[in-house]
Amino acid sequence: MSITISGLTKRFAKTDVLRGVELGVDKGELVALLGPSGSGKTTLLKIIAGLEWPDTGRLRVDGQDWLKLAAQDRRIGFVFQHYALFPHMKVRENLAFGLSVRPRAERPGKTIIAAKVDELLHFLQIDHLADRYPAQLSGGQRQRVALGRALAIEPKVLLLDEPFGALDAAIRRDLRRWLRGVHEATGSTTIFVTHDQEEAFELADRVVVMGEGQIAQIGDADTIHDHPATPFVARFMGATVELPVTLLAGRAEGAGLDLSTLPRRALPDGAGRLFVRAEDITPVPEPDAPWRIVSRTSTGAHLRLVLRHPKLGEAEAEVPRRAVRAEALTPDAAVRLKIEAGTIFSSAPNSAATQPSLQTKPIQLERSQ
Amino acid sequence: MTTAPLGQLPGQTRRGERILIGLAVGLTLLFIAAPLVFIFVRAFAQGWQVYAANILHPATLHAIWLTTITAIIVVPLNVGFGIAAAWAVAKHRFPGRGILVTLIEIPFSISPIIAGICYLLLYGRQGLLGPWLQANDIQVVFALPGIVLVTMFVTAPFVAREVLPLMQAQGSEQEQAAVTLGANGWQIFTRVTLPNIKWALLYGAVLCTARAVGEFGGVSVVSGNIRGQTNTLPLHVELLFNDLNAVGAFAAASTLTLIAVVALVIKAILEGRRQS
Numbered sequence: 001m002s003i004t005i006s007g008l009t010k011r012f013a014k015t016d017v018l019r020g021v022e023l024g025v026d027k028g029e030l031v032a033l034l035g036p037s038g039s040g041k042t043t044l045l046k047i048i049a050g051l052e053w054p055d056t057g058r059l060r061v062d063g064q065d066w067l068k069l070a071a072q073d074r075r076i077g078f079v080f081q082h083y084a085l086f087p088h089m090k091v092r093e094n095l096a097f098g099l100s101v102r103p104r105a106e107r108p109g110k111t112i113i114a115a116k117v118d119e120l121l122h123f124l125q126i127d128h129l130a131d132r133y134p135a136q137l138s139g140g141q142r143q144r145v146a147l148g149r150a151l152a153i154e155p156k157v158l159l160l161d162e163p164f165g166a167l168d169a170a171i172r173r174d175l176r177r178w179l180r181g182v183h184e185a186t187g188s189t190t191i192f193v194t195h196d197q198e199e200a201f202e203l204a205d206r207v208v209v210m211g212e213g214q215i216a217q218i219g220d221a222d223t224i225h226d227h228p229a230t231p232f233v234a235r236f237m238g239a240t241v242e243l244p245v246t247l248l249a250g251r252a253e254g255a256g257l258d259l260s261t262l263p264r265r266a267l268p269d270g271a272g273r274l275f276v277r278a279e280d281i282t283p284v285p286e287p288d289a290p291w292r293i294v295s296r297t298s299t300g301a302h303l304r305l306v307l308r309h310p311k312l313g314e315a316e317a318e319v320p321r322r323a324v325r326a327e328a329l330t331p332d333a334a335v336r337l338k339i340e341a342g343t344i345f346s347s348a349p350n351s352a353a354t355q356p357s358l359q360t361k362p363i364q365l366e367r368s369q
Numbered sequence: 370m371t372t373a374p375l376g377q378l379p380g381q382t383r384r385g386e387r388i389l390i391g392l393a394v395g396l397t398l399l400f401i402a403a404p405l406v407f408i409f410v411r412a413f414a415q416g417w418q419v420y421a422a423n424i425l426h427p428a429t430l431h432a433i434w435l436t437t438i439t440a441i442i443v444v445p446l447n448v449g450f451g452i453a454a455a456w457a458v459a460k461h462r463f464p465g466r467g468i469l470v471t472l473i474e475i476p477f478s479i480s481p482i483i484a485g486i487c488y489l490l491l492y493g494r495q496g497l498l499g500p501w502l503q504a505n506d507i508q509v510v511f512a513l514p515g516i517v518l519v520t521m522f523v524t525a526p527f528v529a530r531e532v533l534p535l536m537q538a539q540g541s542e543q544e545q546a547a548v549t550l551g552a553n554g555w556q557i558f559t560r561v562t563l564p565n566i567k568w569a570l571l572y573g574a575v576l577c578t579a580r581a582v583g584e585f586g587g588v589s590v591v592s593g594n595i596r597g598q599t600n601t602l603p604l605h606v607e608l609l610f611n612d613l614n615a616v617g618a619f620a621a622a623s624t625l626t627l628i629a630v631v632a633l634v635i636k637a638i639l640e641g642r643r644q645s
Binding site: 049050051071072073074075076077078080082084085086087088097098101102146149150152153 | 542543545546547548549550551552553556560561564565
């Protein structure tokens with residue numbers, strides 16, 4: 001089933017949770033909605049499920065207007081973070097629920113339901129849990145049952161809300177691979193919500209990064225990692241060190257920064273901001289350099305350095321502890337920062353504008369030191 | 370495994386502790402258990418026959434019947450009300466939700482006699498609705514409807530109070546899951562919501578029954594205490610006592626006590642179930 005979402009907005013009290021979401025999902029695709037809490041990703045998922053309703057916008061699935069369809073009639077599978085299993089029913093009864101509540105005319109016979117449940121138990125590799133109650137299961141087992149319950153109705157669309165959020169790391173990885181397998185076997189269109197980048201990139205065909213009620217970027221792991229579309233995505237993807245630079249003819253310069261490795265960019269002249277990951281900063285000792293090392297902590301494999309610039313404040317860098325020059329990186333050493341990779345955004349009011357003569361004041365960085 | 374009280378070595382019990390435990394047990398026996406035993410002692414003071422004769426007295430039988438029928442009407446209605454109110458408050462957001470929660474609890478803080486008087490002023494002959502009721506030949510006050518209404522008022526919060534916290538703690542994810550699986554409203558209620566609140570509901574119903582059976586103040590205002598007609602069991606006990614028929618009064622009281630004890634036992638069993 002292909003899903004087309006356009007112009008979706010939603011307000012809770014005084015907060016805009018969704019601010020014009022446009023998204024298309026192809027049949028059989030596995031898509032991750034990735035974003036920090038409060039980005040609107042769960043609300044979007046619940047709107048697709050029919051558990052929330054948007055204020056404006058459209059939601060069409062295979063050409064059908066789903067905003068005119070109640071959740072009961074959409075035939076979706078929804079998996080909750082905290083499983084939401086029915087505690088008074090055995091695993092078997094939980095799986096059978098969706099089939100047993102069908103209107104009499106469409107309801108399969110008891111033996112057919114039982115056979116279908118057996119098949120599912122086997123498919124999900126949980127045969128041995130059939131006669132247990134949810135309280136007798138571990139978190140990972142519960143989530144398998146929850147997914148099985150959703151799959152039992154052969155959903156057109158499978159929706160998962162932070163499906164592994166409540167599980168520990170090892171089980172998470174395990175279930176991730178398992179879910180990928182289930183997706184490939186069923187071929188259902190699947191959308192899942194997560195705030196875990198690794199999970200999103202490992203599992204999904206396409207990742208939709210959401211921030212503040214809007215889609216910030218859609219792409220695969222490499223694209224989003226190397227070419228974040230907005231400062232928000234850059235920060236969210238771990239480029240938390242933010243440094244002011246001056247752009248001139250597509251080249252960037254900054255106080256005590258070596259930006260020679262960064263490729264030339266088609267950005268307007270003037271002020272810009274560089275977003276970089278701590279591990280992409282290599283401090284190079286240099287007597288006259290403006291940055292100073294404030295502190296040095298070892299995490300075993302890496303050294304974490306806090307650097308200070310008299311005007312710009314602090315930045316953090318992470319270098320391999322066994323790197324060649326690591327010994328020279330002692331507190332109070334003067335360093336120049338070599339930026340291995342990073343993203344620059346123009347500070348011009350409209351960065352898409354092609355006018356090179358925008359009246360933005362370049363920050364005088366070199367004056368310090 | 371034994372756990373020692375705070376700041377003590379295991380096996381070491383202080384004298385102060387013993388005195389406190391003794392005091393608690395002693396006071397419970399003196400103020401709660403002793404009167405209960407005394408009721409039965411007095412009821413059987415003149416032997417089985419006298420006791421049976423008193424119980425089987427038409428006026429007493431009528432009082433037992435009236436109290437029973439009142440409970441039979443009131444408890445299911447309040448179970449329905451309790452579920453509806455708890456459902457509305459726990460699973461929905463609407464203006465005035467907080468006020469509704471407070472309103473449900475009002476019968477707990479108002480003396481039942483006030484409720485009785487209010488109903489008298491509303492439905493009585495000189496009351497607000499009196500002329501209309503009279504014109505349509507409906508007797509509310511000094512009759513079963515009045516007794517039922519007041520008892521309902523007094524016992525209204527019991528079920529809601531038990532069910533509400535449970536429903537709030539459970540949230541509505543299970544219901545949402547059921548919706549996405551295609552269940553309709555009735556299926557969700559009977560197959561998901563109700564099983565989840567089953568024990569709390571029964572517990573509330575038992576408390577509600579015990580209170581309905583024992584209600585005195587409010588009923589005494591609206592019933593008119595007509596012997597053999599509008600006299601409920603608690604009112605009958607008082608009447609017999611005022612008649613100086615001690616054995617009769619205690620015999621009637623013993624049936625009330627019995628109901629209370631049975632309710633208590635059921636309540637204890639349900640409490641165990643609810644915890645598991």
